[in-house]
Amino acid sequence: MTADTATSFSTDAEEIARSSREPERFAVLFDRHGARLHRYAARRLGDGEADDIVAETFLVAFRQRDGYDLGRSDALPWLYGIASNLIRRHRRAEVSRYRTFVRTGVLMDAAEGVAERAVERASAEMSGRRLADAIAKLPARDRDVLLLVAWADLTYEQVADALGLPVGTVRSRLNRARTKVKQALGGVNPVSDHDSKENNDERPA
Numbered sequence: 001m002t003a004d005t006a007t008s009f010s011t012d013a014e015e016i017a018r019s020s021r022e023p024e025r026f027a028v029l030f031d032r033h034g035a036r037l038h039r040y041a042a043r044r045l046g047d048g049e050a051d052d053i054v055a056e057t058f059l060v061a062f063r064q065r066d067g068y069d070l071g072r073s074d075a076l077p078w079l080y081g082i083a084s085n086l087i088r089r090h091r092r093a094e095v096s097r098y099r100t101f102v103r104t105g106v107l108m109d110a111a112e113g114v115a116e117r118a119v120e121r122a123s124a125e126m127s128g129r130r131l132a133d134a135i136a137k138l139p140a141r142d143r144d145v146l147l148l149v150a151w152a153d154l155t156y157e158q159v160a161d162a163l164g165l166p167v168g169t170v171r172s173r174l175n176r177a178r179t180k181v182k183q184a185l186g187g188v189n190p191v192s193d194h195d196s197k198e199n200n201d202e203r204p205a
Contacts, residue, residue, distance in 0.1 A: 012075035016065050026062050033076050034058070037083055040152050044087055044094050053090075057083045080152055081162035084144045092139050098136035107161070134184035142177040145170055 010018075019026040034054055041050035060082050061075075067080065087094065135143060143148070148159045160167045184188055 011073040013070045013073045013119065015069070016068050016075065017070055019062075019065055021054070023062075026058075026065065029061070029075055029079070030058050033079055036076070036152075037079055040147075041083060041087060043151050044097075044147065045090055046097060048094065049090060051085050053083055056086055060086075077154065077161035079160040080148060080158075081164065084148065084163065088140050088144070095136045098132040130184050131181070134181040137184075138177050138180060142173045142180075145173040146177040147179070149174060 010028075012032070014026050015028045019115070037057060038050050038054045041053040045053065057079060061079055064082075068075070072078065135146070138146065144163060145159055148154045148162060154162065156167050158172050159165075159174075160170045163170070174188075
């Protein structure tokens with residue numbers, strides 16, 4: 001088995017452990033998760049800011065890797081948690097971005113048709129401006145939970161892991177955010193697809 005083949009079958013935790021001896025191994029996590037984190041950050045802040053967020057996320061993760069719980073094989077929630085903390089420092093820019101879209105109907109520096117895809121995810125009939133306005137009005141902690149579920153497609157457990165919260169807190173924050181957004185959108189659930197998936201996953205076999 002070649003080194004590349006071995007890497008393809010390794011867990012994130014194994015690569016983090018190896019990076020203690022071979023720091024260059026940490027680059028495997030960037031190769032695996034960098035693009036996904038960039039898409040998420042770009043949805044919230046735009047491409048320009050996303051570049052910086054992703055770079056800083058992996059810098060912080062590299063510096064904190066010795067404290068990583070190696071029992072968690074998937075490092076993606078951990079990385080999303082770091083990214084969310086960094087994005088929160090730019091909350092004024094994020095809210096301003098949404099409000100610009102509300103006023104103009106144009107989401108500046110949008111990555112891959114973000115506004116259109118966000119609208120499609122919630123409902124084909126949903127107003128993009130109302131969605132942006134509703135998201136902008138959410139408290140930062142509730143917005144993090146909602147967007148990690150709706151845009152990063154994390155499970156409730158992964159969001160809890162990412163933000164260092166009990167699952168019950170994630171559910172209550174999501175419910176609060178979802179209720180406010182639903183009211184703004186005329187009763188449309190912005191994470192209905194994800195809720196259906198979670199409910200199906202929780203059903204006994």
